[in-house]
Each structure stands twice: as C-alpha cells, then as structure tokens.
Amino acid sequence: MYFYIFMKPILSLLKTALVFTLCLLPILELNAQLALIPYPQKVIVKGDSLSIVGLTLNPSIYNAALKINTPAFESHSAKNKKTAIIQCNIQQQASLKLQGEKEGYVLYVLKNKIEITANSREGLFRATQTLQQLMHQFATVGKIPCLEITDYPKFSWRGMHLDCCRHFFSKEEVKQYIDMIAMYKMNTFHWHLTDDQGWRIEIKKYPLLTKIGGSRKSSMIGPYKNHEFDSIVYGGYYSQNDIKEVVAYAASKYINVIPEIEMPGHSVAALTAYPQYACFPRAFEVEKEWGVFDDVFCTKDSTLQFLKDILDEVCALFPSNYIHIGGDECPKTRWKTCMQCQGKMKKLALKDENELQSWFVQDIEKHLNAKGKKIIGWDEILEGGLAPNAAVMSWRGEEGGTAAANLSHAVVMTPGGYCYFDHYQDTPITKEPLAIGGYTSLSKVYNYQPIPKNLPADKTSYILGAQGNVWTEYITTFKQVQYMSNPRICALAEILWTANEIKDFNGFKERLKLHSQLLDALGINYCPNFLTEN
Numbered sequence: 001m002y003f004y005i006f007m008k009p010i011l012s013l014l015k016t017a018l019v020f021t022l023c024l025l026p027i028l029e030l031n032a033q034l035a036l037i038p039y040p041q042k043v044i045v046k047g048d049s050l051s052i053v054g055l056t057l058n059p060s061i062y063n064a065a066l067k068i069n070t071p072a073f074e075s076h077s078a079k080n081k082k083t084a085i086i087q088c089n090i091q092q093q094a095s096l097k098l099q100g101e102k103e104g105y106v107l108y109v110l111k112n113k114i115e116i117t118a119n120s121r122e123g124l125f126r127a128t129q130t131l132q133q134l135m136h137q138f139a140t141v142g143k144i145p146c147l148e149i150t151d152y153p154k155f156s157w158r159g160m161h162l163d164c165c166r167h168f169f170s171k172e173e174v175k176q177y178i179d180m181i182a183m184y185k186m187n188t189f190h191w192h193l194t195d196d197q198g199w200r201i202e203i204k205k206y207p208l209l210t211k212i213g214g215s216r217k218s219s220m221i222g223p224y225k226n227h228e229f230d231s232i233v234y235g236g237y238y239s240q241n242d243i244k245e246v247v248a249y250a251a252s253k254y255i256n257v258i259p260e261i262e263m264p265g266h267s268v269a270a271l272t273a274y275p276q277y278a279c280f281p282r283a284f285e286v287e288k289e290w291g292v293f294d295d296v297f298c299t300k301d302s303t304l305q306f307l308k309d310i311l312d313e314v315c316a317l318f319p320s321n322y323i324h325i326g327g328d329e330c331p332k333t334r335w336k337t338c339m340q341c342q343g344k345m346k347k348l349a350l351k352d353e354n355e356l357q358s359w360f361v362q363d364i365e366k367h368l369n370a371k372g373k374k375i376i377g378w379d380e381i382l383e384g385g386l387a388p389n390a391a392v393m394s395w396r397g398e399e400g401g402t403a404a405a406n407l408s409h410a411v412v413m414t415p416g417g418y419c420y421f422d423h424y425q426d427t428p429i430t431k432e433p434l435a436i437g438g439y440t441s442l443s444k445v446y447n448y449q450p451i452p453k454n455l456p457a458d459k460t461s462y463i464l465g466a467q468g469n470v471w472t473e474y475i476t477t478f479k480q481v482q483y484m485s486n487p488r489i490c491a492l493a494e495i496l497w498t499a500n501e502i503k504d505f506n507g508f509k510e511r512l513k514l515h516s517q518l519l520d521a522l523g524i525n526y527c528p529n530f531l532t533e534n
C-alpha cells in the first residue's frame with residue numbers, strides 16, 4: 001500500500017511522459033532529415049504538414065507527370081469524397097528559380113495539396129520521383145511536412161550502363177533497372193548489346209546474329225585465374241518488339257536509351273554467325289571466356305556494309321541521337337597480316353593500324369551522321385585521330401576525356417577507378433561476391449568530380465556528365481546487378497545532380513540509411529556496408 005502511494009505520482013508522471021513522447025514522435029519524425037537522393041538544390045521546410053493518409057502512391061504517381069493540369073492523384077476524405085491533391089503544371093519559364101532548366105521543377109507541399117511546376121513534362125516527372133521518396137519516408141507518420149523544393153540537375157548526362165552480353169537479363173529485369181535509374185533522376189541508359197560472348201539484339205536482315213551469335217556452349221566460372229568452364233549452353237536475346245517495348249518504357253520515364261553495337265573489336269559472336277566478315281574466315285565459336293580476342297571485324301568494304309545494314313535497323317529502333325559504336329580493346333593482330341586491311345591502308349595512305357581504326361570509325365560516323373545520328377565511342381577512338389563529330393566515353397582514366405574536351409568534343413566521364421560498379425565495393429573482398437577486381441568504395445564514388453581538374457574553364461562545358469558501368473562477367477543474376485549498383489548509383493546520382501556546395505558525405509550516408517527502407521520496400525538488393533560503417 002505504502003509502495004503504491006509512493007509510486008502513484010511517479011507512475012502518473014511516467015504515463016504523462018510516455019503520452020507526450022508518443023504525441024511528439026510524429027513531429028520529431030516530420031523534422032527528420034529528408035531522405036532525398038539525390039538531394040535537391042534548395043529545400044525550405046515550412047511549419048505545417050499535409051495528411052497523406054489513404055493516398056496510394058503507385059501507379060498514379062508515375063502518371064502524374066503526364067496528366068498536366070488535371071488532378072493526377074486523389075485521396076479519399078472521411079466522407080469518401082474524392083479530393084484532388086496533386087496539381088501539375090507546365091509553364092514556359094515556370095519560374096525564374098529553375099533557370100530555364102528543362103528537367104527542373106518546383107514542388108510545393110501545402111497544407112491541403114501538392115503543387116508541381118516545371119518547364120517540361122520531364123521536369124514534372126523528375127518531381128514525382130522526389131515525391132515518391134518523400135511519401136515513403138513519411139508514410140508511417142501519415143503526413144508530409146509542408147515544404148518548397150526548387151530543383152534542377154548539375155549535368156545533362158546522368159547515366160547507367162548494363163552489359164547484357166556476358167550475362168543476359170530479361171526485358172522485365174531491364175525495366176526494373178530503368179526504374180532504379182529513374183528513381184535517382186538519371187536520364188540515360190547505355191545498353192551494351194553485343195560482345196564476344198553473345199549478340200543480344202535481333203537484326204532482321206542477319207537472323208544468324210541471334211540464332212547463332214546469341215548463345216555460347218559454355219561459360220567461364222569462378223575467378224579468371226582458375227580458367228574453369230561449365231558445360232551449360234547460355235543464351236538469350238531481345239526481339240525488335242522487346243527493344244521497342246523497353247525503349248518506350250524508358251521514354252515514359254524520360255530516360256534515353258543508347259544502344260551499344262561493338263566494332264571493330266569484341267565481335268567474336270557476330271563473326272561466329274557471319275565468318276565472312278573476319279580477316280581470316282573460319283569456324284569461330286561464341287566466346288566462353290572473358291577477355292579481349294584477336295579476331296575482330298575486317299576493314300574490307302563488305303564488312304562495313306554489313307555493319308551499316310545493322311546500324312540502319314538499330315537507328316530505326318532507338319530514337320536516341322547518340323549510337324554507341326564501342327571502339328575499345330581492338331587488337332590489330334589480324335589487320336597486320338590481312339591483305340585486304342593492308343591494301344586499304346596503302347590505298348588510303350594510312351601510316352598504321354591505329355589510323356586504319358580511325359578511318360573505320362569515321363566511315364561509320366559518316367553513315368550515322370547522314371541518318372541524323374551522332375556516334376559515341378570508348379576513348380580508344382582517339383587513337384589514330386578522332387572522328388570529326390564523335391563524342392568520347394572516357395574509361396581508361398580521365399586522360400581520354402580531357403584530351404577530347406580539349407579538342408572541343410563532347411565527353412562522358414566513366415573512369416574505371418570511380419565509375420566501374422563491377423569492382424569490389426567492400427573489404428575484405430573474401431566476404432563479397434566474386435567480382436572482376438579493383439576496389440571502388442561508396443566514398444570514392446561520392447567524392448568523384450566529373451570535370452577534370454586540369455581542364456581549362458572554356459572546355460568544361462564539353463563534359464556532359466558521367467556514367468556508372470556494370471559489366472557482368474562476374475555478375476550472373478539480376479539481384480547481383482542491383483547489389484553491385486546500389487548504393488554506388490546513389491552516390492553517382494548525387495554528384496551528377498546536386499551542387500557541390502550542398503554535397504556532404506556524412507549527411508549523404510545518414511540519408512542513405514533512411515532511404516534503404518525504401519529499397520527494402522521495393523525489394524531492391526544493395527550492399528549494406530553503409531549501415532554499420534562509421
């Protein structure tokens with residue numbers, strides 16, 4: 001009894017404190033750091049909040065951007081009356097705040113509605129991605145803080161690449177990859193479709209490319225040094241209808257798809273189907289091993305015609321201005337002893353095989369330029385002289401990109417040490433899934449600056465942006481694609497979107513911890529090391 005009398009005020013105090021804390025909890029959560037990735041250029045959080053109880057996020061949020069000036073999103077009020085709560089508007093020069101940026105947007109969360117204003121549908125769509133992240137973060141609280149976000153990107157090329165040759169990913173998986181690219185407000189998907197180990201795009205004029213070149217008899221397993229192979233037939237390809245479906249899907253998210261058709265190297269799968277286009281035709285086999293191979297496309301006229309026919313079909317499928325023609329890792333071994341290649345060099349007065357490759361790329365460029373397309377290639381296309389209108393993807397460090405920008409050519413930075421997401425991302429590597437090698441941590445990606453330090457100021461505008469590359473020699477499943485991409489894609493997205501002055505690695509990691517709940521909800525796999533690291 002005495003105990004009760006003594007304890008009663010304490011219990012009541014505890015009860016009051018508990019009720020107070022529970023009431024405060026949503027407010028505290030409302031004040032939490034916004035788990036937005038990439039972080040917007042300007043955020044002003046206001047004092048109030050908007051109720052999101054009963055609001056469904058998908059799929060209407062994705063369609064919101066398409067339904068301009070109409071209620072895109074409805075919530076059921078207590079009386080079951082539908083209330084429009086999201087209003088999207090396109091206004092030319094929507095706001096001076098957007099500095100004319102076509103992908104920019106202004107997002108207001110007001111007490112009774114959400115307003116999005118942009119210069120274009122693209123901007124409205126990017127805004128819905130911010131909204132999706134906000135809605136998820138505050139779903140359990142049931143309300144979003146009132147705020148004003150003014151946002152636009154830093155770079156125009158914000159890309160992710162996926163190698164679907166070494167391992168094949170279904171069109172549904174490719175669409176999931178596109179969803180992930182869109183979530184981080186990236187706008188370019190570089191689709192690697194042809195390589196030594198598999199040709200993955202249907203070409204109607206040359207059906208053997210997929211029929212024969214689309215599968216290999218066996219694959220390398222385990223680390224390269226073991227030189228072990230399975231005996232399982234491995235293949236897959238995208239029909240032209242599949243390609244159209246993926247391209248349209250990406251377009252609905254304002255993502256440009258850039259196809260890569262490799263030439264003159266990385267062409268063993270194509271040569272297996274059509275050996276007559278090699279320097280020394282023989283019965284080739286689609287490669288089972290990873291690496292670089294001596295048998296490449298010959299520079300004879302018939303091969304160039306074959307490639308132009310292929311590119312004509314590719315151009316009809318992809319609305320992209322840029323077509324990626326590869327150009328990397330092309331040994332000149334065969335060209336050196338091929339009568340036709342040597343004859344061509346003599347006729348064109350080319351001094352070496354690098355100049356022959358440069359001629360080859362320029363011939364393809366002329367063909368594509370005449371069709372209103374531009375070429376982009378790996379930085380080896382600088383060797384022997386850069387084609388007049390070519391853009392360069394700098395992968396062997398930043399030197400190629402720097403040289404091309406100095407020559408006033410467009411550049412996409414994707415240096416191996418920062419942007420190759422097939423490298424290890426955690427140590428000890430023995431704990432990690434087998435990878436190609438290297439070590440590219442999250443902080444390394446986050447601290448990367450796409451504009452090379454030594455580039456003169458008047459050349460910096462040639463750096464369009466950067467891209468993360470996911471080569472799949474050692475990535476056998478789509479879950480592993482997600483694991484290798486995430487969260488490094490978050491770091492890359494932020495350096496490409498957010499102003500340097502706002503970037504902050506510790507703040508980014510805190511946001512990432514909150515954001516990982518959205519990844520969990522969406523079933524996206526990721527490397528969790530940032531959850532426990534200091």
Ligand code: ACM
Nearest residue numbers: 328329378395471
């Ligand atoms: C490349 O990684 N071979 C472009």
Ligand code: ZN
Nearest residue numbers: 279298338341
């Ligand atoms: Zn040849």
